[in-house]
Amino acid sequence: MALQQLPLYEGVITRRLLRQLGEIHRPGELLLSVYLDMAPSRWGDAEGVRIAAKNSLRQLHEHIRALPITNGERQRLLRETDLIQEVATLAAGRRNLRSLACFMASALGVAYALPLPWPTFSRHFLEERFVLWPLHQVLDQSDPFGLILVDKDEARLYLGYLGQVEEMTYIFDEVPPKIRIPDAFGELEFRRKQVVYFHRHFGRVAYTALRLWEQEPFRHLIIGGLWEVLPQFERHLHRYLRERIVARWEVSVHAPKEELQRRLEEEEKRLLERQAELIWHELAEAPPERQARGPERVFRALWEQRVGYLLVQPNTHYHGHVCTQCQRLHLSGGPCIECGGSVAHVPDIYEEAVRVALAQSAHVRYWTAQALEECDGIAALLRY
Ligand SMILES: [Zn+2]
Structure with missing residues (x-):
């Protein structure tokens, strides 16, 4: 079935997604990779960006028309180019957007438009595989963050990268309910049980975080929760992860995504500034x-x-x-x-x-x- 629409990708660009794109191979068929320069500083304003994208895609149109391919394949590629044109028109002027990376394989139902906060040159590729190296040059500029929000029975694990935040896992462990305790021994037993439950919960969260790190190796880690809970939880974290902690936030496990995104942006800004200072020192010496x-x-x-x-x-x-x-x-x-x-x-x-x-x-x-x-x-x- 023909692809109707190309949505702008809103999630985190994960290793998994890159692997998926990298593995797609259609011998004898051309796959479309398009990079669009969408920087308002270059084109003046959103309208300028739209016109620039249109001009760039018009060249692609002409290129496709001149290719020695079957009519069916030509129609598919032209249709894909039109979809890219639509998403570029909609995305122009969006906050932090400076380029767009699009990968189209309609026959497989694969179609991505990735918004990027770094400038790139407009260019397109028609090959049997997607051309990912310009994307990697952008991804190389910042480090993925892991974010763990935890309390005594819940946890949420997020990835943050290039201004996006995405929830990867939600964990809930039932803690024994607080019941009326008839005697002192029962009370003690109840407390002991509760402590065991908390530790089991923290252990499970820590293990899940390690698994996430193995699949999506984030460079920095932020943990969030109530101040009294965080040190207890931190002890359960694997050393690999403990060593990556760059910040501790007092924040609810139910904090809205916008708040997390805003705080993560601040954190990333601080980190990039520190890195810039280090580069300056190295340069000066x-x-x-x-x-x-x-x-x-x-x-x-x-x-x-x-x-x-x-x-x-x-x-x-x-x-x-x-x-x-x-x-x-x-x-x-x-x-x-x-x-x-x-x-x-x-x-x-x-x-x-x-x-x-x-x-x-x-x-x-x-x-x-x-x-x-x-x-x-x-x-x-x-x-x-
Ligand atoms: Zn010259």
């Missing part, structure tokens, strides 16, 4: 040839494909230029200083630098700090 401070040196290093880590001040919106021949970035206009080619104007040259750095598998951190301001808001630690 590196030999001079591995340091690039300021746009001119960073753009050269990007052109030479030497950038390992890029630090960028957010929301700068400096205008700039990109060479139409060798893609070298420049602050000023005029012919390219590397190849003499003509240059095209870009409205946000630092955002362009981020896009280029990601495409080179560099790590990028947005960072607001005096030290970076002294480098005009951009610096890089080079690979060699």
Whole structure:
């Protein structure tokens, strides 16, 4: 049956999903992978993003029309392109959305549109397998979080990644009801039983969390619950998980997802800032040839494909230029200083630098700090 609609994916991009996409293989049939640059800083506003997506998909249309394939396959691919167009139109201007990664295999009922908070170049691939490497370059930028909310009879396990939060498991263990205790010995026995139940519950939650980590290896862990419960629970956690704890929250097991999402975003921001500081320290202590401070040196290093880590001040919106021949970035206009080619104007040259750095598998951190301001808001630690 033909696919009617392509919904925007709202969950966490899990290992499981990536594995599923990676395993799909249709010998003799073309699978469509499409990446769309949806960054408002590049296209002005939501309407600009829509137009850019449309133009990019029009090129794909023409490409599909020219392919030496059967008419049935051509119709399928054109239909898939139209569905991508629809979801891109709807998603344009969405908060934190800077690119869209779409994977279509209608014959198998597989169709994903993954919203991503990092910029990418628009491009499409028609191969027997999905092309996932541009997606991996984005996923590489942040770490998945595990989140365990626990109380004495319930627990919820979440994954958080790239601004999304998804509940993975819910656990409920019945605790013996509080009954009227006729004598002191009975009371003692009841308390002992209750303690045993709590420990069994915490043990089960801890084991489930370990299993989740094995399947979806999160780098950082947050635990949440009542203050008096958390230390008791923490003792049950496997050392692998205990060592990953980055925060403890006083929060109800029934806290709404929006609250968790907001708090996780704050936590992630703090962590990314700490990582940016570490990168800066490493940069400052590196030999001079591995340091690039300021746009001119960073753009050269990007052109030479030497950038390992890029630090960028957010929301700068400096205008700039990109060479139409060798893609070298420049602050000023005029012919390219590397190849003499003509240059095209870009409205946000630092955002362009981020896009280029990601495409080179560099790590990028947005960072607001005096030290970076002294480098005009951009610096890089080079690979060699
Ligand atoms: Zn050039």
